[in-house]
Amino acid sequence: MLKHFLISFSLVFFSCATSFAQRTILHCGNLIDGKTDDIRSQVSVIIEGNKIVAIESGFTRGGSNDKVINLKQQTVMPGLMDMHVHIEHQNSPARQVESYTLNPADVAYNAQVYAERTLMAGFTTVRDLGGSGVNVALKKAINAGKVKGPRIYTAEKTIATTGGHGDPTNGGKIALLGDPGPKEGVINSEADARKAIRQRYKNGADVIKITATGGVLSVAKDGQGPQFKMDELKGIVETAEEYGFVTAAHAHGDEGMYRAVLAGINSIEHGTFMSQRTMDLMIEKGTYYVPTISAGKFVVEKAQIPGYFPAVVVPKALEVGPKIQGTFGEAYKRGVKIAFGTDAGVFPHGENGKEFMYMVEAGMAPMEAIKSATMTASQLLRIDDQYGSIEIGKVADIIAVEGNPLTDISNMTKVKFVMKGGVVYKD
Structure with missing residues (x-):
């Protein structure tokens, strides 16, 4: 008898608790779901906890316990995703010196x-492609609710070759150069490559980033040459796949990126001097292209300011920077898959939304640019079952921008509302 009473009481209590559970109802003037090409008007998105539970036409009336948020003058869409940021730092003329003077606590x-x-700019998820390792601790702090920020998928430390773009000791005096190895993210053989991947796994990385060619901002002369042999790339890709990592390859020169795509890398970053041969191979293999046009424009601007960059960087910036937007336009027209990425950290964090404007300038339709930062980006990260679109059952990462970005793409820089995981951070 007592057992039956307790069961009945529990069912009644659960029913009452459920009926009084608070919902958040977003009244959306326009809605872009991130998945289709449709834009819907006058839609309500209903959230319970951290999940989307309903999407209804019209403006649903809330109950006495519901929170209703008026976004009737805005365009609502999934939280944006930037597939290429460096969350630990931000460029300045002091950047090289800071690499020797800042302690990990300063970086944090x-x-x-x-x-x-970044979060306030509407980016609820980012892929951090290389830092000192503080990025892993920051990811954990954000996940634990101690710090406000986007959901971070981090590469921890970049994997490079000795003296290549990403060698952490480039530009130092001989006494400080040492001989960094796989633990520090520097490899020179297939065995080193496999060890470096396993070290990243041990250190808490979520993704892998390599520097397949020279780079612009490293204190080294070569900005384009290939920096990995095929056996090294094989070791990287095979081991990364075994550990479930998505892989990314920084690449400016064509030969290095072609090798990386041939080896099975998942995305090419920058892609400045990408040939049609490489584009076709990327289409064949399903490789994503993350263009980072914003970084190209920034380095060109700053390279013209005496002393902003070390002297060895200036000619590389002036050669590489102006070409990225044109390459993006060619790759897009050819049919290469595009995932949104900016290289924020090269330029100021929070200005990530300008990339949409540059993509549209180069010929991409506004809706496709938005989808590149929502559903396409989530597919690259392999998290599209939970993120990247506004659908019932998905996590409530939702933002709203001023006006209609399909008629004025600059509205993507005017974010008025940010929700991540059902929690409102900007309203």
Whole structure:
């Protein structure tokens, strides 16, 4: 008898608790779901906990316990995703010196500021492609609710070759150069490559980033040459796949990126001097292209300011920077899959939304640009079952921008509302 009473009481209590559970109802003037090409008007998105539970036409009336948010003058869409950021730092003329003077605690305090700026700009998820390792701790702090910021999928430390783009000791005096190895993210053989991947796994990385060619901002002369042999790339890709990592390859020169695509890398970053041969191979293999036009424009601007960059960087910036937007336009027209990425950290964090404007300038339709930062980006990260679109059952990462970005893409820089995981961070 007592047992039956307790069961009945529990069912009644659960029913009452459920009926009084608070819902959040978003009244959306326009809705872009991130998945289709449709834009719907006057839609309500209903959230319970951290999940979307209903999407209804018209403006649903809330109950006495519901929270209703008026976004009737805005365009609502999924939280944006930037597939190429460096959340630990931000460029300045002091950047090289800071690599020797800042302690990990200094880097961490700076990084949490950059993380919050990124979230407030509407980016609820980012892929951090290389830092000192503080990025792993920042990811954990954000996930635990200690710090405001986007959901971070981090590469921890970039994997490079000795003296290549990403070698952490480039530009130092001989006494400080040492001989960094796989633990520090520097490899020179297939065995080193496999060890470096396993070390990233041990250190808490979520994704893998390699520097397949020279780069612009490294204190080294070569900005384009290939920096990995095929056996090294094989070791990287095979081991990364075994550990479930998505892989990314920084690449400016064509030969290095072609090798990386041939080896099975998942995305090419920058892609400045990408040939049609490489584009076709990317289409064949399903490789994503993350263009980072914003970074190209920034380095060209700053390279013209005496002393902003070390002297060895200036000619590389002036050669590489102006070409990225044109390459993006060619790759897009050819049919290469495009995932949104900016290289924020090269330029100020929080200005990520300008990339949409540059993509549209180069010929991409506004809706496709938005989808590149929502559903396409989630597919690259292999998290599209939970993120990347506004659908019933998905996590409530939702933003709203001023006006209609399909008629004025600059509205993507005017974010008025940010919700991540059902929690409102900007309203």
